[in-house]
Amino acid sequence: xxxxxxxxxxxxxxxxxxxxxxxxxxxxxxxxxxxxxxxxxxxxxxxxxxxxxxxxxxxxxxxxxxxxxxxxxxxxxxxxxxxxxxxxxxxxxxxxxxxxxxxxxxxxxxxxxxxxxxxxxxxxxxxxxxxxxxxxxxxxxxxxxxx
Amino acid sequence: xxxxxxxxxxxxxxxxxxxxxxxxxxxxxxxxxxxxxxxxxxxxxxxxxxxxxxxxxxxxxxxxxxxxxxxxxxxxxxxxxxxxxxxxxxxxxxxxxxxxxxxxxxxxxxxxxxxxxxxxxxxxxxxxxxxxxxxxxxxxxxxxxxxxxxxxxxxx
Numbered sequence: 001x002x003x004x005x006x007x008x009x010x011x012x013x014x015x016x017x018x019x020x021x022x023x024x025x026x027x028x029x030x031x032x033x034x035x036x037x038x039x040x041x042x043x044x045x046x047x048x049x050x051x052x053x054x055x056x057x058x059x060x061x062x063x064x065x066x067x068x069x070x071x072x073x074x075x076x077x078x079x080x081x082x083x084x085x086x087x088x089x090x091x092x093x094x095x096x097x098x099x100x101x102x103x104x105x106x107x108x109x110x111x112x113x114x115x116x117x118x119x120x121x122x123x124x125x126x127x128x129x130x131x132x133x134x135x136x137x138x139x140x141x142x143x144x145x146x147x
Numbered sequence: 148x149x150x151x152x153x154x155x156x157x158x159x160x161x162x163x164x165x166x167x168x169x170x171x172x173x174x175x176x177x178x179x180x181x182x183x184x185x186x187x188x189x190x191x192x193x194x195x196x197x198x199x200x201x202x203x204x205x206x207x208x209x210x211x212x213x214x215x216x217x218x219x220x221x222x223x224x225x226x227x228x229x230x231x232x233x234x235x236x237x238x239x240x241x242x243x244x245x246x247x248x249x250x251x252x253x254x255x256x257x258x259x260x261x262x263x264x265x266x267x268x269x270x271x272x273x274x275x276x277x278x279x280x281x282x283x284x285x286x287x288x289x290x291x292x293x294x295x296x297x298x299x300x301x302x303x
Contacts, residue, residue, distance in 0.1 A: 024168040031175030047216075047261040049268035052185035066260075110186070115216050115261030119254045120289070122263070127288040130191060140186040141264060 040065045040076055040084040044114035048144035055138045061108035062100050064093065064129075066121050068114035073121050090124045097132035108136040187267060189284065206285075207241055209234070209266060211254040216261035234269055239277040249283035256289060 042065045055061060060080035067074040077096045078084035087093055100107045109129055113122055129137060207225060214221030220231040229237065241248050250270055254263040267284070274280045287295070 021164065021168070024165065024172065027172050028168060028175070031172065031179055035175060035179050047264035049187055049264055049271075051187055051268055051271040053188045055184050055186060055188075057184060113260050115259065115264070117260040118256065119211075119258045119260055119263055120256035122260045123254070123256060123288050126286065127290050130288060130291075134191060136188070136190055138186045138188050139264065139267075141268075143185075144268070 039063055039078040039080060039082065040112060042067050042071070042074075042076060042084070042112070044068050044112070045116070046112070046140055046142045047115035049141040050144045052141060052143055053138070055110060055140075056108065059104070059106075059108060061110050061136075061138065062097070063110045063112055064097075064125055066111075066113035066117045066125065068116060073117055075121075075125070090128055093125060093128040094131050097129050097134055101132050101134055105133075106135060108138060109134050110138045110140055112140040187264065187271060189286065205245075205248065207238055207248060207250045209250060209252050209270075211252070211258050211262050211266050213255055213258040214262055216259050220262060220265050221258075222266060231265065231269055234266070235273055235277050238270070238273060238281065239279055242273075242277075242279045242281070246279070247282050249285055250281050251285050251287060253287065253292060 040063045044065070044067060062080050063076075063078040063084060065076045065078075065084060067076070074086050075088075075093065076084035076086050077093065079100060087096065097109065100109075111122065111125060113125075126137075210223040212221040212223065222229060222231070222234075224234060224237055238250065252263070252267060252270065254266075263286075267286070270281055270284050
């Protein structure tokens with residue numbers, strides 16, 4: 001009788017893959033639920049604040065973004081339903097905001113600006129929104145943390 | 148001779164399911180973005196024929212001056228240089244005399260947006276920090292400031 005020593009015994013190496021499908025579907029479900037189309041994808045560093053109010057997303061607020069200096073402080077506008085489009089003058093912002101307010105007088109506007117944007121650029125947008133009789137404005141910010 | 152019926156096994160081919168699933172995962176992972184959905188809110192006054200008049204002497208005038216975005220905030224309160232930490236105690240003193248005293252937040256055009264947000268955020272924390280709520284925080288635009296100055300007949 002041949003004696004099989006421990007080190008010569010063949011052991012089959014297998015990775016248990018039966019639960020892989022469950023994990024994969026769980027991940028898919030997570031991404032499908034959390035997936036949200038971002039109407040403005042301008043990369044920027046938002047200013048930080050302690051006070052942060054949840055912006056109601058039900059009514060799809062309009063977005064006005066001001067890009068950082070590397071993009072020439074380009075202004076983009078979005079109705080909240082379509083992808084943002086660049087505008088070249090402040091008058092175009094007034095026209096855009098007036099159109100949105102005429103459609104819905106309670107339309108909220110989100111101003112998304114890089115923290116290093118000169119205040120005069122923000123001032124021009126605020127002025128355009130005031131001229132258009134906008135009622136609700138949200139200034140997008142990041143959560144401030146203790147450093 | 149026993150001629151039996153051949154059993155046809157019904158089977159759904161699942162070999163490519165993993166490929167499709169991973170493709171979907173990669174798609175969602177790349178395209179999904181954690182969007183910021185919070186920020187500072189402020190409501191603009193209703194458009195009325197007789198807007199409330201705020202006199203400069205009846206309000207607390209905060210002027211944000213240019214300074215480093217992440218550094219100490221450079222600002223003047225009622226014409227006096229003040230650190231950000233000193234703002235709310237000063238406002239508290241004024242609010243105890245008149246709880247409806249509004250705050251006018253002006254910002255130098257050459258200052259950065261982040262400078263203004265730092266001061267606005269501090270003012271919004273009044274209830275937590277000093278236990279008094281600032282009823283009105285007004286952010287006038289340069290055009291509004293200039294029209295007020297010209298109405299009063301004074302230069303900025």
